Structure formats: C-alpha cells, structure tokens
Amino acid sequence: MKGLAPLFLGIFGTFVFSWVGLTLIPNWQIGHLNPQSDEEGTDIYPQPQSGMVERGARVYAANGCIYCHSQQVRADYAADDIERKWGDRRSAPRDYIFDQPVFLGKMRMGQDLANIGARAPAEQQSPPPAGAATPTASPAQQGAAPAPSPVPPGASPSPVQQGGAPAPSGSSPAAGSSSPATSPGSPPPKAPAAPTPKVPLASPSPSAIANAGPAAPPSPTAAAMWPMETIGEPMYSAAWHHVHLYSPRSINIDSNMPSYRFLYEKRRISDARSADALQLTGSDAPPEGWEVVPTFDAKCLVAYLMSLNQSHPLKEVRSAGGAPAASATASPAAASPSPAPAK
Amino acid sequence: MNATEIPLKEPSVSAAAGDAEQLERAYIDASTRVPVLMFYTSAMAWLILGTLLAGFVSFKLHSPDLFSDISFLTWGRVRPAHMNVMVYGWASMAGMGTAIWLMARLCRTVLRYPLLLVAGAGFWNLGVLLGVGGILLGDSTGYQWLEFPHYAAIILFVAYTLVVSWAVLMFRYRRGEQIYITQWYLLGAFLWFPWLYAAGQLMLFVVPVQGVLQSAVGWWYANNLLFLWFGAIGLGTAYYMIPKVIGRPVYSYHLATIGFWTYALFSSWTGMQRLVDGPFPAWMITASIAATILTMIPVATVGLNHHMTMQGYFPLMRYSPTLRFTVFGAMSYTIFSVIGVLISLRSVARYVNFTQASIAYSHLGLYAFFTMVIFGSMYYIVPRLVGREWRYASLIKLHFWASAYGIGLMTLMLLAGGFLQGANMENPSLAFSESTETVLPYLRGRSLSGILLAASHFIFAYHFGLMLLGLGRTSTVPTFLNPVEAETSGGH
Numbered sequence: 001m002k003g004l005a006p007l008f009l010g011i012f013g014t015f016v017f018s019w020v021g022l023t024l025i026p027n028w029q030i031g032h033l034n035p036q037s038d039e040e041g042t043d044i045y046p047q048p049q050s051g052m053v054e055r056g057a058r059v060y061a062a063n064g065c066i067y068c069h070s071q072q073v074r075a076d077y078a079a080d081d082i083e084r085k086w087g088d089r090r091s092a093p094r095d096y097i098f099d100q101p102v103f104l105g106k107m108r109m110g111q112d113l114a115n116i117g118a119r120a121p122a123e124q125q126s127p128p129p130a131g132a133a134t135p136t137a138s139p140a141q142q143g144a145a146p147a148p149s150p151v152p153p154g155a156s157p158s159p160v161q162q163g164g165a166p167a168p169s170g171s172s173p174a175a176g177s178s179s180p181a182t183s184p185g186s187p188p189p190k191a192p193a194a195p196t197p198k199v200p201l202a203s204p205s206p207s208a209i210a211n212a213g214p215a216a217p218p219s220p221t222a223a224a225m226w227p228m229e230t231i232g233e234p235m236y237s238a239a240w241h242h243v244h245l246y247s248p249r250s251i252n253i254d255s256n257m258p259s260y261r262f263l264y265e266k267r268r269i270s271d272a273r274s275a276d277a278l279q280l281t282g283s284d285a286p287p288e289g290w291e292v293v294p295t296f297d298a299k300c301l302v303a304y305l306m307s308l309n310q311s312h313p314l315k316e317v318r319s320a321g322g323a324p325a326a327s328a329t330a331s332p333a334a335a336s337p338s339p340a341p342a343k
Numbered sequence: 344m345n346a347t348e349i350p351l352k353e354p355s356v357s358a359a360a361g362d363a364e365q366l367e368r369a370y371i372d373a374s375t376r377v378p379v380l381m382f383y384t385s386a387m388a389w390l391i392l393g394t395l396l397a398g399f400v401s402f403k404l405h406s407p408d409l410f411s412d413i414s415f416l417t418w419g420r421v422r423p424a425h426m427n428v429m430v431y432g433w434a435s436m437a438g439m440g441t442a443i444w445l446m447a448r449l450c451r452t453v454l455r456y457p458l459l460l461v462a463g464a465g466f467w468n469l470g471v472l473l474g475v476g477g478i479l480l481g482d483s484t485g486y487q488w489l490e491f492p493h494y495a496a497i498i499l500f501v502a503y504t505l506v507v508s509w510a511v512l513m514f515r516y517r518r519g520e521q522i523y524i525t526q527w528y529l530l531g532a533f534l535w536f537p538w539l540y541a542a543g544q545l546m547l548f549v550v551p552v553q554g555v556l557q558s559a560v561g562w563w564y565a566n567n568l569l570f571l572w573f574g575a576i577g578l579g580t581a582y583y584m585i586p587k588v589i590g591r592p593v594y595s596y597h598l599a600t601i602g603f604w605t606y607a608l609f610s611s612w613t614g615m616q617r618l619v620d621g622p623f624p625a626w627m628i629t630a631s632i633a634a635t636i637l638t639m640i641p642v643a644t645v646g647l648n649h650h651m652t653m654q655g656y657f658p659l660m661r662y663s664p665t666l667r668f669t670v671f672g673a674m675s676y677t678i679f680s681v682i683g684v685l686i687s688l689r690s691v692a693r694y695v696n697f698t699q700a701s702i703a704y705s706h707l708g709l710y711a712f713f714t715m716v717i718f719g720s721m722y723y724i725v726p727r728l729v730g731r732e733w734r735y736a737s738l739i740k741l742h743f744w745a746s747a748y749g750i751g752l753m754t755l756m757l758l759a760g761g762f763l764q765g766a767n768m769e770n771p772s773l774a775f776s777e778s779t780e781t782v783l784p785y786l787r788g789r790s791l792s793g794i795l796l797a798a799s800h801f802i803f804a805y806h807f808g809l810m811l812l813g814l815g816r817t818s819t820v821p822t823f824l825n826p827v828e829a830e831t832s833g834g835h
Contacts, residue, residue: 007527010604015534019542023546031556064418064420079620079693080771091621093554097554098554111775248407254779254780258418
C-alpha cells in the first residue's frame with residue numbers, strides 16, 4: 001500500500017466503528033435508566049446504597065471475590081440459574097444502575113451471589129425495596145408493585161405456604177426437611193416454583209439447620225445449597241457469613257474458597273465476650289480467654305453481601321414464580337405477622 | 344525436499360543483497376540496541392515474577408488454606424497481580440521491544456530519539472510496579488484486565504504516550520514508498536492501544552457509564568486489548584519472521600491486505616460474547632457472536648498466506664528456533680480463533696460461560712499465540728543486538744518443548760475441566776459444589792503444566808542472561824536447533 005493517509009483513516013475508522021457500536025449505542029439505549037417505582041412514587045427499586053455497604057463493595061473488589069463469584073442470574077431459557085434458586089427472575093440492567101463497580105463476574109468457582117442477601121433468614125434481610133416501602137402506602141397496584149411489603153416477594157412464598165404465620169422456630173424444621181424431599185421429584189419446577197420453600201430463608205432457628213443438615217449433605221437433593229457440616233448459625237445470616245469467611249471448610253468440607261482470616265482479629269477477652277465474636281468450633285476455635293471478632297472491613301463486606309438482593313420484581317422481567325401479582329397480594333399477608341424487620 | 348537446498352544461512356546475507364545493504368542493517372540494529380534490550384530485560388523480569396505468582400495462584404486454587412493470614416497473599420489479590428504482570432509487564436513490554444526493532448528495520452532508518460523509548464520503558468516499569476503493588480495492597484479497581492489503580496494507570500499512559508510519539512516520529516523518517524504488511528499491524532497496534540486504554544479509563548473511572556455498561560466497556564476493552572494490541576503485534580511479527588527466516592517473500596500481498604482489514608473490522612467487534620445471557624440487550628451479544636464467527640475470514644486468509652509461504656520450507660523448523668516458535672504461534676492463532684468461535688456459540692456458552700474454559704481461551708491467545716511468537720522474535724533479534732549467538736541449542740530445544748507441552752497441557756486441562764464443570768453446573772439435580780469438585784483434578788493437572796511452563800521460563804531467562812552478559816557464542820552462523828551437516832549426511 002502506498003501513502004499513510006488511507007492506512008491511518010482505516011485504522012481510526014475501524015476503531016471508532018467498534019467503539020460507537022459496542023459502547024456508545026448501548027449507552028444511549030440502556031445507559032440512563034431510572035429506578036422503578038409505583039404510581040405514587042413509592043416502592044422505589046433499586047436504591048443507592050451507602051455507608052458500610054458501599055465500603056463493603058470496595059472490600060469485595062480489593063480481595064478479588066469477583067474471580068470466583070458472579071452476580072447475575074441468567075434467564076430460565078438460557079440456563080438453570082433460577083432452578084438452582086439463585087434468584088426468582090433473570091437479572092436486568094436496571095438491577096445494577098447504582099453499582100460501581102459492577103460485579104457481574106465471569107467465573108463460578110463459587111455460587112452466584114446476586115441474591116445472597118435475599119437468602120438470609122427473614123428477620124435479617126435488609127432488602128433494598130424495604131427502605132421506601134411505607135407499609136401504609138398504596139394497596140398493591142397492577143400486580144407489579146408489591147408496595148406494602150417489607151419482605152421481598154422472593155421471600156413470601158414460604159411463609160404463605162406455612163399458613164401465613166411463620167413462627168420462626170416452630171414451622172421451619174418442617175420446611176427444612178420437606179425441601180430435599182420435594183425438589184428431586186420436580187426436576188423442572190419452573191411453573192410451580194413459587195411454593196418450593198427456600199430452606200435457609202424459612203429456617204432461622206439454629207436447630208432447624210442442624211436438623212436439616214444430615215439430610216442435606218452428600219445427597220444431590222438440595223440443589224440450591226451446599227452440603228452442610230453445619231455450625232450453629234442460620235444459613236446466610238450475618239453471623240454465618242462471618243464464620244464462613246473465617247473458616248469456609250468448617251461449613252463445607254469440600255469448599256475451596258480461601259479463608260479470609262486477615263479480616264478478623266484474634267484478641268484476648270477483656271471483661272465479657274463481645275457480642276459479635278464468632279461462634280467457632282473445633283480447630284478454628286480460639287484458646288480459652290480469647291475471641292475472634294470481625295474487623296470493620298469484614299463487617300462492611302458482610303453488610304454488602306446482605307444487601308445483594310434482586311428479588312424485587314421488575315416490570316420488564318418475567319418472574320419465574322408466575323405472575324408478580326400473586327406474590328404482591330400474598331406478601332402483605334405474610335409480612336404482617338412476621339417480627340417487624342428493621343426499618 | 345533435501346535439506347541442502349534450504350537456505351539455512353542468515354537470510355540477510357542472501358546473495359542478492361549487497362554489502363552496503365547488510366552494513367546498513369547492522370547499523371540500524373546497533374541503534375536499537377539500548378531501548379530494545381531495555382524493554383526485553385524488563386519483560387523477562389516481569390515474566391519470572393508473573394510465573395512465580397502464577398504458580399502460587401494455581402496451587403492455592405486446590406489448596407486454599409495456604410497463607411490465609413496474610414492479606415496480600417490472598418488468592419483474590421495474587422490472581423489479578425499475576426494477570427496484570429503478564430499482560431502489562433511481560434507481554435506488553437516484550438511486544439513493544441519487538442515492535443520497536445521491527446519499526447526501525449522496516450522504516451529502514453536508524454532509531455532516532457532513543458531517549459523517548461528509554462524514558463517510556465522506565466515509566467512503564469514504574470507503572471506496572473505501582474499497579475501490582477496497589478493490587479496486592481488492596482487497591483484493585485475491581486474491573487477485570489483494568490485492575491490497576493488510577494495512579495498506576497496514569498503513569499502507564501504517560502509511558503505509552505512516549506512510545507507512541509516515537510513510533511509516529513519514526514514513520515516520518517522512513518525511507519522507501521512501500522509500507523510492508525508488518526508495519527500496518529504495528530502502526531495499528533501502536534495507535535489502537537492508546538485509544539483503547541483512554542476509552543476504557545474514561546468510561547469506567549472518569550465519567551463512568553451506568554451499571555452493567557461498565558462490564559460491557561470492560562470486556563470490550565479486554566477483548567480489543569487481546570486482538571488489536573497483542574494480536575496485531577503477534578500477527579505483524581509473524582508476517583516478518585516467517586518470510587525473513589526462510590528467505591522468501593510473502594505468498595500473496597493481496598491476501599495479506601484482505602486479512603488485515605477484515606481482522607481490524609471484525610475482531611474489534613468481539614467481546615460481548617463473553618457476557619452471553621447476561622443482563623444486556625440481546626443484540627449486543629449477538630453482534631459479537633456474529634463478529635467472532637466472521638473472524639474466521641482473517642484467520643483463514645492469514646493462515647493460508649503463512650501456509651503457502653511456508654510451503655516446501657517446513658523442514659526448516661528442524662533448525663531455526665525463530666521459525667519453530669513463530670510457526671507454533673501462528674498455528675495457535677488459528678486454534679485460538681476456532682475455539683473462540685466454538686465457545687461463543689450460545690448453545691456451548693451456556694455450559695462454559697462461567698467455567699475454567701474461558702481461562703483456557705485467554706491463555707491460548709496470550710501464550711500459545713502471542714508469547715510463542717514473541718519468543719521466536721527474541722531468538723532472532725537478541726543475537727543481532729548483543730553481537731553474539733545463542734550459546735546452547737539444547738536449552739532452546741528444552742525451552743520450546745517445555746513451553747509447547749506446558750501450554751498444550753494447560754489448555755487441554757482447562758478446556759476439558761471447564762466443559763465438565765459447566766455440564767455439572769447446568770444440571771440442577773447435582774449440588775453446586777459438585778461442579779467445583781469436578782474441576783479440581785483438572786486444576787491439579789494445570790498446576791503440573793505450570794511447572795513445565797515455569798521450567799521453560801527459567802531456562803529462557805538463564806539463556807537470555809548469558810546473552811546479556813556477552814557470554815553467547817562468537818560465530819557468524821546462527822545457532823541451529825539441530826546440526827545441519829549431521830542431518831544431511833544422515834540422508835533422507
């Protein structure tokens with residue numbers, strides 16, 4: 001080829017073509033989304049996070065959690081993420097509008113975390129939608145907006161199934177033990193997925209987990225969760241996350257997650273054992289007179305994990321659990337008797 | 344063909360070339376000596392560091408309790424440190440070293456403004472050092488391939504500006520009307536990289552785009568870095584080295600033109616296929632899958648061109664280290680692209696999207712293709728810079744076989760393990776942990792391949808060190824892998 005100009009223009013042109021096509025046009029299309037709300041302007045989802053959650057996201061980035069954990073639920077026709085109970089619906093661009101950085105992830109050496117906060121025991125959930133949902137606000141509008149529900153609809157089916165009165169410790173062992181039994185029988189539980197109880201969600205009592213444990217571990221039945229050599233904490237609760245981060249193999253012997261001991265401090269007990277000291281057993285337990293407490297970073301990281309919750313319905317996405325309307329009407333009933341969630 | 348007919352002599356001493364031309368080349372080579380060796384030496388140091396980090400990462404993945412008390416040795420920090428050392432420390436610096444030397448040769452002028460390059464190399468090293476330190480201390484940005492904190496990114500950009508302004512200046516001083524195909528690729532790489540890097544940094548950190556688009560920008564950057572930066576340098580180098588070593592022009596200039604422009608057009612549109620089924624408009628992903636399939640056009644033209652150039656000269660790979668490494672790399676480029684197409688198809692991506700198979704893909708591109716081509720070019724260039732020939736043919740052979748078997752084993756392990764991992768992950772009747780347990784034996788196999796690769800790098804670094812210290816052979820004949828006389832007397 002002769003002359004530099006055509007070469008230069010070609011090099012420049014191909015680059016601009018790709019830049020416009022793959023970044024500018026998508027930015028024009030989905031780069032300026034607003035949170036969704038109902039007609040009264042309440043029940044806003046998603047909402048910006050702040051404070052400990054924001055700092056927790058930085059801890060998540062700094063320690064490379066993204067190299068093993070994704071945060072996206074693929075649609076039911078594309079993959080089995082929903083069947084694995086990683087979410088009720090596929091993730092949508094709107095779920096991430098306040099995230100920076102976004103941790104979509106490219107590897108699953110560990111579970112998907114898009115809804116890890118939604119899987120926490122009910123009283124510990126801090127779902128983003130709850131923040132703005134004034135319980136006395138509008139009656140559910142058009143099905144899409146379960147406005148008055150402080151509990152995200154993803155959480156609602158199980159209390160409903162248990163008769164609307166989820167006395168936390170009483171009914172949950174039943175749910176816990178029934179789940180492994182029912183799920184293998186329904187390999188494609190797509191349509192009636194809603195009634196399938198989420199075990200960790202419905203079983204806030206330590207003993208419930210301990211009971212469910214032996215049934216769950218090696219069997220392939222409980223597809224959504226790991227085999228548990230369990231500890232005393234309810235699964236996916238804040239305390240559970242701390243123990244899991246400190247010593248992953250005390251919870252699942254086969255886990256190959258690194259342990260994050262450097263986020264915890266081992267110290268001598270001064271007068272009384274602190275409230276947030278970790279309940280450790282076996283070889284992980286500190287010697288007599290010592291305790292292991294989370295550093296501020298560890299607390300922020302767990303706060304961030306607990307905030308991950310995409311269970312709020314979105315108008316543009318079909319939820320797997322049938323029409324959103326069903327959960328919208330059901331959830332107020334389920335929510336009212338539950339121990340009032342913080343805020 | 345009979346080995347005696349093969350022009351095994353150093354190609355620049357071909358009968359047609361006059362003494363004046365030969366002298367001119369030697370003069371140009373001498374002028375590139377300091378900057379190119381500086382880039383190469385730094386790259387070698389990063390390669391060794393990156394290898395050590397890789398070993399740590401690989402072992403820790405199946406032995407996770409190692410050093411769990413130490414924050415900067417946690418897996419999630421060492422992994423990006425390894426990746427960035429290899430991408431920005433080793434591959435970019437070695438690639439720039441080769442590109443600089445090629446630029447000077449192909450512009451047929453002595454290297455001017457060497458200080459620009461020396462300063463560029465210095466700043467680049469500083470940038471990588473700060474960036475890797477930042478990652479280990481917990482300053483990672485959290486965007487894959489762009490983990491360097493902003494203070495390191497700025498220094499890298501300054502360093503790069505120095506190098507690219509040198510490249511543009513060199514182009515102004517070039518002699519001769521014809522712009523050889525290698526120069527197209529090199530000019531493309533030199534110009535694409537700063538735009539890419541600036542666009543990535545701007546859209547993620549300065550005026551961040553909203554939500555999931557950050558991931559789109561991130562993978563757009565990462566993929567284009569792979570194709571438009573490393574791929575372009577690698578292909579350009581192969582277009583120079585293969586014809587040069589066998590002493591024969593490129594088979595078809597027309598094919599080369601088609602290959603270049605289709606490569607620029609289609610490969611720059613890939614990237615979104617890595618986000619398949621994610622929360623994006625479907626057209627973005629489909630467009631990238633289509634572009635990935637269309638990259639078969641440049642792959643076919645480039646592959647055909649190299650093959651026809653090599654036709655009848657393949658036996659030379661027995662002797663020339665440069666040719667052996669370069670042809671291995673060029674063939675890997677084809678394999679890399681074909682696998683890229685396969686794993687981007689939606690029906691396959693469903694299984695391999697979140698598995699180790701994507702690691703295999705990156706290693707095929709960055710190592711089996713790019714790094715092997717660069718190794719080949721270093722075997723050609725370094726003797727011309729230090730005035731000595733490589734000391735031990737046996738070490739070169741060891742280097743080649745350890746690298747080739749190492750990367751082959753790693754790719755096989757990660758691909759097979761990734762497919763099984765994905766198949767188990769997509770089987771909801773199995774617990775999730777089954778999928779990670781399935782892949783563990785393959786990860787152990789990968790660690791084994793890592794030992795091979797580490798051995799090959801240490802061997803090469805030792806050999807390179809000997810050359811730097813002036814301990815190479817003093818000879819007018821380049822070091823052949825196998826003695827030429829013995830082969831011919833053995834008869835065919």
